[in-house]
Amino acid sequence: MEPILTINNLTKKFGYLTAVKDLSFTINKGNVYGILGPNGSGKSTTLGIVLNVVNKTQGDFHWFDGNTSTHDALKQVGAIIERPNFYPYMTAEQNLKLVCRIKGVDQSKIDEKLAVVGLLDRKDHKFRTFSLGMKQRLAIASALLNDPEILILDEPTNGLDPQGIHQIRQIIKDIAANGTTILLASHLLDEVEKVCSHVVVLRKGEKLYAGRVDEMISSHGFFELKAEKHDELIGLLELHSNIGKVKVEGELITAFLNEPMSASEFNKLMFDKGILLSHLVKRKESLEEQFLQLTDNQ
Amino acid sequence: MLRLIKIEFQKLWLNKVSVVLIFISFILPFTVLILSSIKINFFGFFTLELGELGIFNFPIIWHITTFFASYFKFFFAIVVVSMIGNEYSNKTLKQNLIDGLSKKEFVLSKFYTIVFFSLCATLLIGIATFVIGMYYSSYTEATIIFREVEFLLAYFVKLVGFFSLCLFFGMLVKRSAFALAFLVVLYILEWIIFWAAIYISGTVEMAFKVKGFLPLESMYNLINQPIQRIVMTKFPEKTDIIYDYAVHWYEIAIVLGWTALFVFLSYQLLKKRDL
Numbered sequence: 001m002e003p004i005l006t007i008n009n010l011t012k013k014f015g016y017l018t019a020v021k022d023l024s025f026t027i028n029k030g031n032v033y034g035i036l037g038p039n040g041s042g043k044s045t046t047l048g049i050v051l052n053v054v055n056k057t058q059g060d061f062h063w064f065d066g067n068t069s070t071h072d073a074l075k076q077v078g079a080i081i082e083r084p085n086f087y088p089y090m091t092a093e094q095n096l097k098l099v100c101r102i103k104g105v106d107q108s109k110i111d112e113k114l115a116v117v118g119l120l121d122r123k124d125h126k127f128r129t130f131s132l133g134m135k136q137r138l139a140i141a142s143a144l145l146n147d148p149e150i151l152i153l154d155e156p157t158n159g160l161d162p163q164g165i166h167q168i169r170q171i172i173k174d175i176a177a178n179g180t181t182i183l184l185a186s187h188l189l190d191e192v193e194k195v196c197s198h199v200v201v202l203r204k205g206e207k208l209y210a211g212r213v214d215e216m217i218s219s220h221g222f223f224e225l226k227a228e229k230h231d232e233l234i235g236l237l238e239l240h241s242n243i244g245k246v247k248v249e250g251e252l253i254t255a256f257l258n259e260p261m262s263a264s265e266f267n268k269l270m271f272d273k274g275i276l277l278s279h280l281v282k283r284k285e286s287l288e289e290q291f292l293q294l295t296d297n298q
Numbered sequence: 299m300l301r302l303i304k305i306e307f308q309k310l311w312l313n314k315v316s317v318v319l320i321f322i323s324f325i326l327p328f329t330v331l332i333l334s335s336i337k338i339n340f341f342g343f344f345t346l347e348l349g350e351l352g353i354f355n356f357p358i359i360w361h362i363t364t365f366f367a368s369y370f371k372f373f374f375a376i377v378v379v380s381m382i383g384n385e386y387s388n389k390t391l392k393q394n395l396i397d398g399l400s401k402k403e404f405v406l407s408k409f410y411t412i413v414f415f416s417l418c419a420t421l422l423i424g425i426a427t428f429v430i431g432m433y434y435s436s437y438t439e440a441t442i443i444f445r446e447v448e449f450l451l452a453y454f455v456k457l458v459g460f461f462s463l464c465l466f467f468g469m470l471v472k473r474s475a476f477a478l479a480f481l482v483v484l485y486i487l488e489w490i491i492f493w494a495a496i497y498i499s500g501t502v503e504m505a506f507k508v509k510g511f512l513p514l515e516s517m518y519n520l521i522n523q524p525i526q527r528i529v530m531t532k533f534p535e536k537t538d539i540i541y542d543y544a545v546h547w548y549e550i551a552i553v554l555g556w557t558a559l560f561v562f563l564s565y566q567l568l569k570k571r572d573l
């Protein structure tokens with residue numbers, strides 16, 4: 001796989017505070033990555049370092065094959081950091097023209113990209129008249145101007161209303177569907193779960209996990225069960241070797257698996273034991289549950 | 299280089315305030331120059347014609363116009379500090395870097411713009427002075443006309459030096475108003491150093507030499523004492539008071555040294571900073 005960004009043992013200290021501690025990971029072409037972590041876990045700092053706006057304390061990183069300087073590499077990258085930053089006195093189109101000049105790309109794509117984010121009819125309006133959602137969409141248009149190899153988004157839906165969040169997510173999904181590599185930093189887990197295939201989990205500047213979303217914790221999933229013979233079922237579950245922890249919340253029984261086991265296999269087993277299940281669902285932990293499990297364990 | 303100037307020009311031209319200030323800094327010295335060159339009749343009581351004082355004679359006119367025109371540099375100084383201050387307050391500096399402008403290119407784009415505007419201002423003043431001089435001057439031989447044309451060079455160096463100082467202050471404090479206040483602080487500081495030098499060395503002469511190495515004073519020294527010179531042309535017999543008004547190579551060297559230092563420090567500041 002073709003690497004786009006490689007980070008080796010990166011460390012950033014702000015005085016006594018260590019914002020990023022010995023962080024290493026690689027971003028490969030074609031995947032959608034999420035950087036997860038609570039507020040203050042070093043997500044934005046890490047992105048700031050690779051985007052040339054924050055100085056690293058130790059370690060190194062390189063873009064692509066390592067032969068391009070960071071600022072040249074950034075011309076092939078599209079990035080949005082926290083808030084959209086543009087010149088308030090320029091119109092949407094003028095702002096994008098400036099970005100074209102900085103990136104050294106042709107200005108012919110401005111209309112096309114404004115259409116992608118649905119701002120074509122507002123292109124001659126000044127940036128300061130835009131709502132936050134429109135500003136954020138303009139930022140995405142600006143990041144797409146050079147048809148980037150990778151799109152970096154830092155909390156792209158922060159502070160937006162539900163419609164704005166929905167619009168931004170839809171745009172991100174469309175872009176991902178075109179095969180663009182995306183790196184999405186967020187503390188909103190359902191957001192990451194919906195679009196990402198890989199995650200890097202950070203806590204207090206340290207990497208807890210990097211890899212595929214579905215391999216984040218070694219788990220075989222769990223059953224959610226309901227039955228008339230409630231107590232009998234619990235008794236059986238506790239004796240069964242494949243079942244680990246059993247959690248009871250009122251009617252609902254949650255049984256965690258130690259060994260892989262299919263739902264039909266389990267159903268048959270219960271039927272043979274004379275227990276009729278009124279409710280059987282096999283699930284894997286949601287990203288949120290996995291994340292909390294991972295951050296609590298250490 | 300052209301790309302960097304284009305980027306900076308777009309930022310300036312689309313900002314109404316900076317356009318107005320740029321026009322003022324170009325048009326105002328022009329207007330003053332032209333107004334002062336015409337004959338003004340005060341309701342028939344008396345006529346004021348500065349041309350008759352001989353200040354529009356070659357070669358002294360080069361000295362006079364560059365000296366007075368350089369006071370209008372403050373308007374463009376506001377533009378310089380605000381073009382840094384705005385980048386910080388709009389956070390567009392961060393965005394520029396993310397979009398692929400290097401920190402070096404950022405500082406250079408500002409510096410090139412400064413050099414470009416200084417060049418324009420110098421050319422305009424040069425042309426205006428030449429035209430007015432040709433109209434009023436008693437002497438129009440080529441050797442006399444171009445004898446003190448080095449004041450134009452001094453004017454250019456002075457502008458570049460002063461705006462580089464503003465660039466550095468803008469980078470240092472990130473806010474336009476504070477950066478301008480720093481200019482006043484520096485002015486006071488130079489006088490304090492001057493008084494300290496008197497106290498230490500004991501002579502005023504020595505103290506002026508020390509002050510001559512400081513940024514604002516060294517810029518002033520490039521084009522200085524035109525009034526004394528006019529007075530002297532009226533009383534040629536008073537040769538015992540000797541004023542040194544000429545443009546010396548070392549005066550230019552000092553200002554160029556400061557310019558290089560300010561631009562370098564601006565870059566270093568930006569490089570060290572986390573945005």
